[in-house]
Amino acid sequence: MQELHNKIKSILENGSASLFIAYQKSREGKITPTFITKPEQSQKAYFGDDCKQNLAVYIHKQEVKNFGKVGIFANIYTLKSLLQIYAENQIRDDYLKVVTINPNGAIVEFANFMEIENYVNENKPAPNPEDMERVEKLSNLSREERWDYWLNELSTCIKCYACRAACPMCYCTKCTVDCNQPQWISTPSHSLGNIEWHIMRAMHLAGRCVECNECARVCPMDIPLNLLTVKLNDTANIEFGQQAGLKGELDYALSTFKVDDKENFIR
Amino acid sequence: MNYKTLNTNKLPEFFEKIKKTGKTVLAPRKKGNKTFFATFDSFDQINFDYVQTALSPKSVLFPRVEELFTYKNDDGTYSVKEPELKNEVVVFGMRPCDGVALDYLCDFFLNENPDKLLQDRKNNTTFISLACKSFDNDCFCTSVGSSPAETLGSDLCFTDMGNGSYYVEVVTDKGQKLVDAFPDLFADTKEINKVEQLAQVPVRFELKNLVPKIPTVFETNIWLDQSLACIGCGACAYVCPTCSCFDVQDECNPKAGTRLRCWDSCAFGQFTLHASGHNPREVQSNRWRNRVMHKFNYSVQNMNTISCVGCGRCIRVCPAGMSIIEHLISVEEA
């Protein structure tokens, strides 16, 4: 931890960032993000396996951008997210200082996204077996059972859009749900509006989701939203061999094609 | 106020009898790890093991989506239909803090220009609170002038006395009517000191210091410091029992349409966004300041009360772990 504190301190001192985003732990043991602007606050930073929140989401925030150069402490999913949003032209290389702790407990500071790409590919997290099992279990149900399952799960959705807000890949200036000419998505949180929203969200994340599971973690109604994106990521991987968050150059299943893509469902 | 007792094992019978009169009973039910107010088929579906429900009973009076009216176009002839709300409802198991919130909410919607739908729902609904025996780190009702013993806003307040009976405070006429409908279930009693049966929620900040302090820090950086973590979702507002902002949506096709009232949240980037593209609350810290100012200043100015009841829901759901308690303490200390 001391090494991390020193690293943050030196980054803030040498001017490579004027804000450093990291985790902190409260006395009650609650993990929250912390925004360090002064070198002497560096000891606030904490890191452990309990640091789940995907801090990459803050990179899009205007008030964070206002700080200019920003440093960020990234867990592996945050790294994947940063790589993906870098590929999607949302980050300037020279405006971000990224730091992580490798599996041996050593601090790693990345000079550029090429290094992040190499690191992420060497330390690629395995798919969450629990999620894969749930997806598998749902897939094995009858169609009607799946429909009932999702209808029931989505019935408590209050459209707070925490799933959207917490996702580093949801950074649109204006979300489709906010388009009202025409009104693509029914905005009320009734059954139709909820299912439309979640289908659209999943479609927009297919092949882009880094599987950090933030959407499910932040859902105040505990809806397992990540299963939708995990399922589509799985489809993108199986059908097109594409995985998000592993490349600094754009690699997106839906913006490219192969002449011999699957076609057995087309008459 | 009248006081009654109800044998705890008579509760199922109480609900069955209410249902027989044609009323709908909503009680706490578990879905996953969360507890919701919902209808139930059998008593054992009811969950009694919860500190707080995921959503407040606000949604019974002010649903997250409600129809204001529908219209039809029959070849150029338009007809409008307003909803008729006749369904009578009994809500069981809300916490006393939620009662305080309902009182505020009704004050907000029914003073001056009463909202007909909300008025109808209020008239048709009886709220039974169940006083808290437990609390968690996020509960702070005692800091905002309330407590687990509060009865304001409840029609009936139940306290489990730990002796096989509920102590029932009959707070309103509506509550009285419900009790009177089943005289064989309820026994008369005198006022009892229930406090030692209840959760002892610690006081975290001094409201009387805080309220005058808040407007003085309006122009400071404190809001940015507090809200840098905010990711701009609407969870806090949607779980809040007093948040009353809404948005009106029309859903229509050339032949028919419906006008809906939906919850809105001050945390959204589109909140108060003008058609011109200008937003007076341009960044998240402005919106966060508005939220806190609304709860602890504007509603004091406009309605002579703060509009936070200390239920702690916003803290529990915040994806970024923001705590209104900590933020209010930091304002108090500023």
Add this chain to the structure above:
Amino acid sequence: MSNFEPKIIAFVCNWCTYAGADLAGTSRIKYAPNVRIVRFPCTGRIDFMLLLKALQTGADGIIVSGCHPADCHYTAGNYHARRRWIIFKSLLDFVGFDTGRITFSWVSAAEGAKWAQIVNETVDKIRDLGPYTDYSNLNKLGVGTITEVLNARTA
């Protein structure tokens, strides 16, 4: 149910399937009148949300049809569409939509007979399946209700 006539919406590209349907017309090939064609420049233009909207307004079946691979007027729109449908279909299946009600096809400008056959087969199939109300009924659920829906028919 015996009087049930399926409502089918067809999303077709302008250059192949629309022209193929024209050819079915000029060839006077008869097919079921249940289908309504909406014209798009290319299958690449077809937004997946439109399929949902069609089900919402009460379509019992959907046909999505464009140029055969390598025939796209715009060279690649159909290839992009194909990928989009693979993903979208996977999602709809996972959520429990009846994706058997969506027919994807390639119908060229020369395949008037194939167009008629696709329509007829789709109509027959949907007629057997009956009206699709799972999704269009959602319009009603939830609005104005005062409780959370807890069916507890969970997996």
Add this chain to the structure above:
Amino acid sequence: MSRIGVFICHCGENIGGTVDCEKVAETAAKYPGVAYSVDYKYMCSDPGQNMIKDAIKEHKLTGVVVAACSPRMHEPTFRKAVSEAGINPFLCEMANLREHCSWVHLKDDSTTEKAEELVKVLVEKVKRNQPLEPIKVPVTKTALVLGGGIAGIQAALDIANSGHKVIMIEKSPSIGGHMSQLSETFPTLDCSQCILTPRMVEVAQHPNITLYTYAELVGLDGFIGNFQASIKLKAKSIDHDICNGCGDCIAKCPIKKIPDEFNAGLGTRTAVYVPFPQAVPNKPVIDRENCTYFTRDGKCGLCAKVCTKGAIDYSQKDEIITIDVGAVVVATGFDIKGTDFFPEYGYGRYKDVITGLQFERLASASGPTLGEIKRPSDGKVPQNIVFIACAGSRDPAKGIEYCSKICCMYTAKHAMLYKHKVHQGKASVFYMDIRAGGKMYEEFVRRAIEEDDVNYIRGRVSRIYEKNGKLIVKGVDTLLDAYPVEIEADMVVLATAGIANEGSEELAQSLHISYDQHNFFAEAHPKLKPVETNTAGIMLAGACQSPKDIPDSVSQASGAAVKVAALFSKDELTRDPLIAYVNRCGPPTYSTCVGCFLCVSVCPYLAIEKEQIKDRNGNLIKEVAKINPGLCQGCGTCVALCRSKSIDIYGYSHSQVFAEVMALFNERSLENV
């Protein structure tokens, strides 16, 4: 509020016989926004069109739906009619009641009901139509011709002769291409250079043609009518303005052992060289890769010493020039597989196994043997020669599954030329099929077989190996029941496959044109657009598209030239405005585009660019997508991909297609609201 006019055409009995047109018109009159609705026998007739025009004026219509035949039939007719009545032509839509309804269904209520719904859909669409103007793009009337072979020469001359400027670039020091290397041409056996060189000179002297030899295209930006070509002029090391082409430098150059490209490696050349005596321009260049002045730090310098004009300039540098052009003709030609491609024929180890192109040089009067057929190894005249057709071609196992098209003919020619020069010699040809489609082609092959006594053996050669100074050619004769054939040959000529040039993939990418799996450039349509590419304004000529003989190359070049001339016949291009665009709005958002640029790679036309939005002080506010209206063809793939709906498309806009879909079937959803 919309005031839509609906015009239902009976098309005689074609629609009226099946659909109750009167009822459709009555129903349509009740749709919200419909101000006028009428049915008529023939809407496309003069009275029908006048009816529409009158109604537009009388009822102040803001949009028109003509429910009649397919829009592919009469959309232009009705759009013209409405514009004559003073409203924008794009405010007229057609409902297809004939091809899509009356002709394919029986006379029935359900057919009329369908007709009503088709009209309803189009009414909802046309309410949301926007007035549009055709896109006008100015045209730069200069053509860029890439490649100075016969195809490029023909295209350049045709364009130049129709009065337009041409820039021709050629990567080697002289134009002429493969044709200049050929000895005689089939089926007439006229001398290749004799017919080609006058054309080469014409190019050099044509006032409308600017020729850059020793030059390469490094990039092409822009779009039809408005390309910007970046061209690298490689340093020739000789000032061609001063050089008089005397050749003294060549004579003195000590580096004489460089394999000669023009002679397909059969001869040698010097480091300062003119590729061949008839080269255009006929002035040398210095090959810096082989000249010791460049490879050994300024050693030598002999040429500079002998040049009386002082034209040698070792300090010359490669230069990049940018030229505005309106159209491009790609005529970069082809290459052939070398003998080293064939393991069974010795991987190019046997000197006397040569390619057809090498044989051309041997047979050519200007070649290394001055036209005598002498074998490379020892200069002896081969007495027994074997030609192998389809060497590489039509061989899916080797990955060249196509037919190289020209080999049958030139192999017959080679055999014939050999027999004409070595009367007593024996010539055999191994072939799979003889493909001699073409004027006088079949007769030519028959002449080789019958008059010149060339031994045609139908079968493939399995192996060639050397034995006692002979090349043993082992094959089979499939016409003799796969009877093994073994020939002791003195020389073997492989008709190796014609293949795409090295680097053609990169060239296609820099031109933004498609190419096939063999890296030949792809035409826009295999039948109806054989000279266009799918990038408007770029044409193909000659063997860069697929192997071709001279007449085919020349025909295609003239075709390409006509396409260019037609393009240049107007000062402006007009195009249908049904194209995509990225939204723009006021500050502080400027555009809802968030600049993820996922759309860039879905665009088949590379029409999506990045645009920087800056404040008055030049500080970057945001980077957003911008669609180049000159390039966009309106497929709308980007529109459906854009997550935030920041891209829309005229004619098939979000609000239009959404309204069309929502207009259908909503009776059922009515019950639900």
